[in-house]
Amino acid sequence: MTLTVQAPVxxxxxxxxxxxxxxxxxxxxxxxxxxxxxxxxxxxxxxxxVITAVRPLSDFIGNGPLSWPADxxxxxxxxxxxxxxxxxxxxxxxxxAIIKVPLGVLVSAMLxxxxxxxxxxxxxxxxxxxxxxxxxxxxxxIVPVFIMMRSAGMTDSIFGLIGPYLAFGIPFEVLVLQSxxxxxPDEIIEAAKVDGAGDWRVFFTMILPLSVPALVTVAILDAxxxxxxxxxxLILLNSDAHKTIPVGLLNFQGQFANNNTGLxxxxxxxxxxxxxAYTLLQRWIVGGLTAGSLKG
Amino acid sequence: xxxxxxLKRGGRWSPWLFAIPALGxxxxxxxxxxxxxxxxxxxxxxxxxxxxxxxGLSNYFKLPHDPVVVTAVKNNLIWTxxxxxxxxxxxxxxxxxxxxxxxxxxILRLVFYTPAVLPLVSIASIxxxxxxxQYGAINSALRAIGLDGLAQAWLGxxxxxxWAVMVPAIWLRTGFPMLLYLAALQGIPNELYEAAxxxxxxxxxxxxxxxxxxxxxxxxxxxxxxxxDSFKVFDLIYAMTYGGPGTSTQVMGTWMYFNVFxxxxxxxxxxxxxxxxxxxxxVGIPYVRSxxxxxx
Numbered sequence: 001m002t003l004t005v006q007a008p009v010x011x012x013x014x015x016x017x018x019x020x021x022x023x024x025x026x027x028x029x030x031x032x033x034x035x036x037x038x039x040x041x042x043x044x045x046x047x048x049x050v051i052t053a054v055r056p057l058s059d060f061i062g063n064g065p066l067s068w069p070a071d072x073x074x075x076x077x078x079x080x081x082x083x084x085x086x087x088x089x090x091x092x093x094x095x096x097a098i099i100k101v102p103l104g105v106l107v108s109a110m111l112x113x114x115x116x117x118x119x120x121x122x123x124x125x126x127x128x129x130x131x132x133x134x135x136x137x138x139x140x141x142i143v144p145v146f147i148m149m150r151s152a153g154m155t156d157s158i159f160g161l162i163g164p165y166l167a168f169g170i171p172f173e174v175l176v177l178q179s180x181x182x183x184x185p186d187e188i189i190e191a192a193k194v195d196g197a198g199d200w201r202v203f204f205t206m207i208l209p210l211s212v213p214a215l216v217t218v219a220i221l222d223a224x225x226x227x228x229x230x231x232x233x234l235i236l237l238n239s240d241a242h243k244t245i246p247v248g249l250l251n252f253q254g255q256f257a258n259n260n261t262g263l264x265x266x267x268x269x270x271x272x273x274x275x276x277a278y279t280l281l282q283r284w285i286v287g288g289l290t291a292g293s294l295k296g
Numbered sequence: 297x298x299x300x301x302x303l304k305r306g307g308r309w310s311p312w313l314f315a316i317p318a319l320g321x322x323x324x325x326x327x328x329x330x331x332x333x334x335x336x337x338x339x340x341x342x343x344x345x346x347x348x349x350x351x352g353l354s355n356y357f358k359l360p361h362d363p364v365v366v367t368a369v370k371n372n373l374i375w376t377x378x379x380x381x382x383x384x385x386x387x388x389x390x391x392x393x394x395x396x397x398x399x400x401x402x403i404l405r406l407v408f409y410t411p412a413v414l415p416l417v418s419i420a421s422i423x424x425x426x427x428x429x430q431y432g433a434i435n436s437a438l439r440a441i442g443l444d445g446l447a448q449a450w451l452g453x454x455x456x457x458x459w460a461v462m463v464p465a466i467w468l469r470t471g472f473p474m475l476l477y478l479a480a481l482q483g484i485p486n487e488l489y490e491a492a493x494x495x496x497x498x499x500x501x502x503x504x505x506x507x508x509x510x511x512x513x514x515x516x517x518x519x520x521x522x523x524x525d526s527f528k529v530f531d532l533i534y535a536m537t538y539g540g541p542g543t544s545t546q547v548m549g550t551w552m553y554f555n556v557f558x559x560x561x562x563x564x565x566x567x568x569x570x571x572x573x574x575x576x577x578x579v580g581i582p583y584v585r586s587x588x589x590x591x592x
Contacts, residue, residue: 028397035393036400039407042467045422046410048433065433066440111318120311126319127588133326135580137528139549140573143336143343143556143566144329167325170318175587199310228415230531235557246417250535253421260431263421271418278413282406285413286475 052264053077060261076265083255084266085240089248090273096158096165096244097226104166105219108173109211113203115174116181117189127178133171138164138231146235156238164232169225173218180214181207217284220277224285227274245270330573336566343562355567365568368546371458372572375547376526379465384518386466387473392507394474395481405478409471416468420535423464427451451537454544461536461545465529473518480514481507520583527576548572 052060053076055069063070081087114120115127145164146155154160184207192202208215230246237243243251249270256263278285337355341348359365390408394401411419426433427450435447450460488506497505530549533539539546539554546554548568555565 028399031393031396032399035390035398035404038390039404043407043410045426045433045467048426049422061431064440065431065436107318107321110314114311114314118311118314120315121308124588126315128584129327130319130322131584131587132577132580133322135524135576135584136326136330137530137549137569137573137576139528139530139552140333140566140569141326141329142553143562143569144332145325148329163321163325166321170322170326174318199314203314224413228417230415230417230535231553246415246531249415249417249421253424253535260425260428263425267418267421267425270421271414274413274415275410278410279406282409286405286409 049264049268052261053268055261057259057261065260076261077269080252080256080262080266080269083262084252084269085243085248086245086266086269088241089243089245092158092242093227093245096161097223099159100162100165100169100226101219101223103162104169104173104222105215107166108170108218109177109208109215110203111170112174112177112181113207116178117184117186117202117207118199130171130174133168134175138168142231142235145232149236155236156242158237158242158244160236161229161232161244165226165229169222173222176218177211177214180211184210213284213287217287220281220284224274224278333566333569333573336563337570339563341563342560343556343565344560348563351563355564356571358564359567359571364543364546364551365548367543368548368551368568371545372527372529372547374458375462375465375529376523378462379469379526379529380519380522382466383469384473384522386470387518388477388511390470390474391477391481394478405475408474411464411468412471414468416531417535419464419468420532423460423467424451424536427460452541454541457537457541457545461533464536465532469522469525472521473514476514476518477511480511484510516586517583520580524576524580524583527572527579 048065051069052065054072054074056071056073056075059069059071111130115123120126141164149155149160152160189202189206192206197205228246229244230250233244233247234250237247240248240251249267252266252270253263256266338350338352339348340351340355394404398404414422427435429435429447429449429452432450434450438444438447448456450456484507488510489502492502492506528549529547530553533545533547533550534553537545539550549572552565552568552572555561555568559565
């Protein structure tokens with residue numbers, strides 16, 4: 001079970017393996033067609049969502065969900081944007097991610113550095129305890145966390161989410177980062193120390209710059225997880241002004257149950273940032289995932 | 297020589313300065329709440345009032361007599377088996393196909409992995425919308441191909457609801473094994489296949505004697521992470537069916553939530569969470585140990 005993070009490069013497009021002695025490319029073409037059909041089927045829920053979001057409700061009801069729109073409109077988006085309170089939920093989710101992700105990556109990198117490169121007592125115990133967090137379901141903590149936040153006066157505030165989000169992000173981030181740091185040769189660290197650098201300088205001027213690929217991967221996966229988190233946000237936030245995207249979407253879904261096109265537009269509004277980010281950054285995400293682990 | 301320099305500088309407590317921010321957050325917001333849940337599970341606390349009584353293990357003794365718990369355990373088991381077996385099998389097949397001579401691999405990979413980055417609540421909204429009895433795409437498609445008899449309220453009846461919720465789970469969970477298997481397949485040396493071909497091994501024999509054994513580490517990671525993940529199921533079911541109709545889609549996670557936040561039985565709800573957490577930890581420990589061992 002090697003868990004190594006390489007710089008996330010695209011998986012090679014062509015395999016080096018040459019099978020099929022027969023007519024070259026024929027089998028490849030058939031396979032491409034088969035996969036293309038499956039892919040179309042796979043993506044059809046999202047495709048239908050897009051098509052529905054840009055047609056008037058009357059057109060959708062008149063011609064059925066599977067028809068090609070006779071008419072196009074942007075009105076669904078403006079309706080959904082206003083009623084779904086998306087300006088607020090977007091802002092809340094964004095503030096949360098902007099504070100939480102860098103903080104989480106920094107403290108995880110620090111712990112990862114101590115585990116990978118410093119002579120730390122009880123190292124194995126600390127590692128085991130932290131990695132055990134990967135298996136622990138969020139809902140075992142919600143009652144005590146709810147009580148803690150209530151007595152701290154931090155319920156119904158997105159800042160109350162930062163602590164629990166950090167805690168549940170740490171196991172995965174430390175797991176990936178410490179294994180990456182371990183690949184950095186000890187010699188260069190020792191050389192720096194001979195020159196008089198302390199642990200902090202080594203960490204900030206050598207380890208972090210050398211680990212940018214791993215840090216970016218971890219940050220992206222963490223941002224996706226933060227953006228998508230639902231249970232803590234559901235129990236800790238109650239007023240509309242403080243809701244995050246997933247909780248806002250749940251309410252919106254209830255309100256728009258009978259407006260199929262508006263609902264489609266609202267769902268799209270909620271997922272578009274993630275889809276854009278994923279499309280642009282997918283090679284990092286793919287690199288991070290194939291590196292061996294996934295945050296649940 | 298250099299090693300001793302590394303030892304002297306920094307001091308014995310230096311590693312802990314790096315470790316403490318992450319460990320502090322982890323203990324405060326994950327370990328401590330999880331442990332205090334153990335205590336709450338031994339009380340009759342309602343979740344609201346200031347006082348409660350220690351009741352020993354009686355919450356745990358109540359569990360087997362609660363018909364909803366019986367349903368939830370059954371649903372958790374079905375969920376675990378299906379949402380591990382089906383996505384893993386499809387993911388493996390897709391990876392093998394994508395590892396051959398196929399065009400457009402980056403796009404195909406993007407398509408199959410996309411559902412995995414969407415918020416679970418949005419996936420629930422999308423599929424709830426597809427399953428809509430009148431205007432949903434699924435019933436419309438069935439009617440369009442003349443299978444009107446099969447069109448039904450997928451999420452609204454006991455017999456189909458759980459299976460209907462599993463479809464989006466399969467949709468979103470296929471991408472990860474696919475990526476992991478794809479990476480693993482590309483690590484198998486060609487020479488193995490070439491030698492086998494020279495020896496007259498059929499494709500099928502090559503698959504069973506070269507491909508499958510080489511994928512063992514990937515199988516292990518996929519299985520371990522899927523198992524850990526399966527026990528945590530909450531968001532999809534909560535957002536799609538709210539545990540209903542009746543109690544037909546309750547799982548331990550949702551039943552815990554309802555007990556704590558709807559029926560004011562925080563003690564009992566926490567006992568449910570403790571049980572599922574212990575199972576999740578027991579299942580996850582071999583994986584956690586392998587990751588800890590790997591590191592030293």
